[in-house]
Amino acid sequence: MEMQRTIRSAALIKGIGLQTGKRVELKLRPAPPDRGIVFIRSDMPGDPEIRVCPQNLHSAFQRTALKRGRAEIHTVEHILAALSALYIDNVVIEINNVELPGLDGSAKEFVGVLRDAGLHMQDVPRNYIETEKPIICSDDKGTIQIIPDEHFKIEYFLDYDHKLLKEQWSDIILDGSEKSMDFFEREIAPARTFCLERDAMTLLKLGLGKGADFSNTLVINAEGPINNRFRFPDEPVRHKVLDLLGDLYVLGRHIKGRIVARKSGHKLNSIFIKRLKEESEKLLTKIA
């Protein structure tokens, strides 16, 4: 039986929100079993709490956001990916602004800080999200599905109408072992946010991307990233795996199952998450 985990010691992360351009500070603290991943907006009156769960999922353009009452938190996907890959079940994150820091556009620093804080094994078994049958969700662009499996695995297929973003595929097995955490830290966590040059202008017009620059966002034109270089030849698909892992952890629980996605983004992921939660609850009531 796998036990729940939290961090061993408190940790601090500072930076600027990628979309809002606002300065922000995060204080991460260990939390007791079954507390889950909880954000606290320490800059708002009454320090409102926003638990990471599908009920608090809030639709936002090109990022993942959570909302409870008046309190919102934006761009949670990269820190959630790090927490998921390290199998951290419980942590309290105090945040003093509306958006997580963008850092270098990847999850590299989040993983580094969390691993430095250390993992603490708790004495309560972990509960998982699982399904009895496969589920598939699709929209006009892509698909995402789960196939029941003992393990948690993600496969992503990226295919844009762009020669540098064509037919890229990446996969990862996530089991919380040292080997799996090392693989994530080395191969997936450093993959940065990207967009096409033509989409960058749309984002700026919408008042987004205020904290973005050519170093934390790969702005890709016909030749490659403008004023930058890829960390991996297939960095974009690796970042898609990262975003998907983070989005899936909005479930607040780790998954047992094989996830296969093709061109899915935050919007389709959120539909899938809600469906997955329903199916998992059906299975639980059946067992009970």
Ligand SMILES: [Zn+2]
């Ligand atoms: Zn991302």
